[in-house]
Amino acid sequence: MNRSKRRTGRRHPLATVALLALGLVFTGGAYAAFSTGTAQAEAAPNSQETIDEGSKLFQANCATCHGLDAQGTANGPSLIGVGAAAVDFQVGTGRMPMQMSGPQAEKKPVQFTDEQVKQLAYYVASLGPGPDIPADSLVNGGGDAANGAELFRINCAMCHNVAGAGGALTEGKFAPPLTDVTGVHIYEAMVTGPQNMPVFNDLNISPEDKRDIITYLQYVQDNRSPGGFELGSLGPVAEGLFIWIFGLGAIVAITVWITAKSN
Amino acid sequence: MAQDDHSGAELAAADSSHAANVPAVKTGTALIQADAFENPGFPPHRPRVTDEDPKKERRAQRTVYTLFYLSILGSVWAIAAYMLFPIESNDVGAVRLNNMFIGLGATLALLGIGFGAVHWAKALMEDVELADERHKIGGNEVARAGAVKVFQDADRESGFTRRSVIRNSLIGALVVFPLPAIVLFRGWAPQDEHPVELLSHTMWQKGTRLALDPSGAPIKAADVTIGSAFHVIPEGLNDLEHGRLEQKAKAAVLLMRLNPEDLNENVNRTSWSYNGIVAYSKICTHVGCPVALYEQHTHHLLCPCHQSQFDVADHCKVIFGPAKRPLPQLPIAVDDEGYLIAQSDFTEPVGPSFWERH
Numbered sequence: 001m002n003r004s005k006r007r008t009g010r011r012h013p014l015a016t017v018a019l020l021a022l023g024l025v026f027t028g029g030a031y032a033a034f035s036t037g038t039a040q041a042e043a044a045p046n047s048q049e050t051i052d053e054g055s056k057l058f059q060a061n062c063a064t065c066h067g068l069d070a071q072g073t074a075n076g077p078s079l080i081g082v083g084a085a086a087v088d089f090q091v092g093t094g095r096m097p098m099q100m101s102g103p104q105a106e107k108k109p110v111q112f113t114d115e116q117v118k119q120l121a122y123y124v125a126s127l128g129p130g131p132d133i134p135a136d137s138l139v140n141g142g143g144d145a146a147n148g149a150e151l152f153r154i155n156c157a158m159c160h161n162v163a164g165a166g167g168a169l170t171e172g173k174f175a176p177p178l179t180d181v182t183g184v185h186i187y188e189a190m191v192t193g194p195q196n197m198p199v200f201n202d203l204n205i206s207p208e209d210k211r212d213i214i215t216y217l218q219y220v221q222d223n224r225s226p227g228g229f230e231l232g233s234l235g236p237v238a239e240g241l242f243i244w245i246f247g248l249g250a251i252v253a254i255t256v257w258i259t260a261k262s263n
Numbered sequence: 264m265a266q267d268d269h270s271g272a273e274l275a276a277a278d279s280s281h282a283a284n285v286p287a288v289k290t291g292t293a294l295i296q297a298d299a300f301e302n303p304g305f306p307p308h309r310p311r312v313t314d315e316d317p318k319k320e321r322r323a324q325r326t327v328y329t330l331f332y333l334s335i336l337g338s339v340w341a342i343a344a345y346m347l348f349p350i351e352s353n354d355v356g357a358v359r360l361n362n363m364f365i366g367l368g369a370t371l372a373l374l375g376i377g378f379g380a381v382h383w384a385k386a387l388m389e390d391v392e393l394a395d396e397r398h399k400i401g402g403n404e405v406a407r408a409g410a411v412k413v414f415q416d417a418d419r420e421s422g423f424t425r426r427s428v429i430r431n432s433l434i435g436a437l438v439v440f441p442l443p444a445i446v447l448f449r450g451w452a453p454q455d456e457h458p459v460e461l462l463s464h465t466m467w468q469k470g471t472r473l474a475l476d477p478s479g480a481p482i483k484a485a486d487v488t489i490g491s492a493f494h495v496i497p498e499g500l501n502d503l504e505h506g507r508l509e510q511k512a513k514a515a516v517l518l519m520r521l522n523p524e525d526l527n528e529n530v531n532r533t534s535w536s537y538n539g540i541v542a543y544s545k546i547c548t549h550v551g552c553p554v555a556l557y558e559q560h561t562h563h564l565l566c567p568c569h570q571s572q573f574d575v576a577d578h579c580k581v582i583f584g585p586a587k588r589p590l591p592q593l594p595i596a597v598d599d600e601g602y603l604i605a606q607s608d609f610t611e612p613v614g615p616s617f618w619e620r621h
Binding site: 151159167169171173175195196197198199200203204224225227228257258261262 | 309311312313355356358359362363381385386390475476477482483486487488489490491492493494519553555556557558559560561563565567572583
């Protein structure tokens, strides 16, 4: 086929397009391979390169609201001293950069790679001392679920629901569900108190107790309700609505059927 | 059931004859209004498809016995499910499977009988409209006189009216009989203390350290960082042998630290807080739910039961909802070792209103 084309001196009309596409894929792929290679080389936490990369990301994405030196503006709080944990939580769950002003910043698809999140976190951590990203041993769920459950009921359940299903607060704010939140982010939220959540520092709930709480939440997720259909674990509202609509509906339907004359 | 032998048509005819009755008394000049509602009688009888079409009848018959067989199947399945899905391990999943499959079998068993029986009655059993007339409520003269005589005979034979000493002593015995129960039940109420006293005081007193719930470890003022919320019990609560929960129910406190600039403090109460650390009763003044949904930026406390909102920056003033009074504040200070202590008990009763407190 090609040979015959060459003989006639004519190229296939799509040959140029194909060649361009091939070239672009090749250079793009090579660049990607090269850039990830260099980025991995730079990944050492707390190194000057990491902090410099984080600083660039910060200037480009965060400085509009938080100020060029993270000192805070009328639109956003100062980030000096919030620590790496706060940044890892807010950016790592997609809450920051915030899409728009509202009652609270909501979880949305994460806009940065894990590595960029860490770079931002260590840049902000370099501005002032604050809580660090917790060690793996504290967030992998190897603790005492029973102790965690008691602490969760005392400190967390009133807002987040006893099964971690979340709940409403005032004026459009809400405590988000804790299902499908990673242990690291739960730990960071406790230690930094994002948005309207109070801070639970290590002297209030010790790191081991925090690990137990995470263990409890993971236990609840892995062992679903023994009663079966939990209706979102939202309690009397969801259950009441269900029984009023479907339970009473079934009774009304059966009553109509029993009293109706047969055809 | 005297009417059961009549057909619907006969009953309808009997009803229309009643309407044509001539009044026994002449009306004279009185204006008699005709009754607006006329008894329409039974609607015309409409035969069912199962009466007319033998094929449909057989089909209905099949449906009914299929439902009964399904019920048998459900019962057998419930027994089988009990064997097949035992609760032997400590696994909640096993409990769920066991409950669900036994439940499904029992449901099928009961619904099969129920639906089958109703469908049988509706589609296949004899189709006639019937009316059962109510019998007269009052008895006839003979029966009434008989009843009166029974009472009179009983009174004469027993001497209930004649032997008045015996009768009165029996009435006395019946009146006194419930008294022991009243005394025993009274024993459940607080004995040596007045209920108002009990409701007005908690375990907090001068110098009691604020401790963490549930561990009971005392809290240092330096531990409470800005934005923190601590769930607090009085130190020593966990050592109580009796009435620990009763005491906790009254003494539970929420400790928060605000930026001191955000606190809008009453001049009389500036000494009740420490560096922006404030302690308030956790018991809602509406109906006593624990108020602990604290928003650290707005400084609002929300009660989850009826959505009362309290402004912590403004002495827990009620800003929304049915609560009537602000949450009582616990005056706090710091002791020589840096631990937070109570300056006194709450200065007012905690929790909802009661008879003597409005």
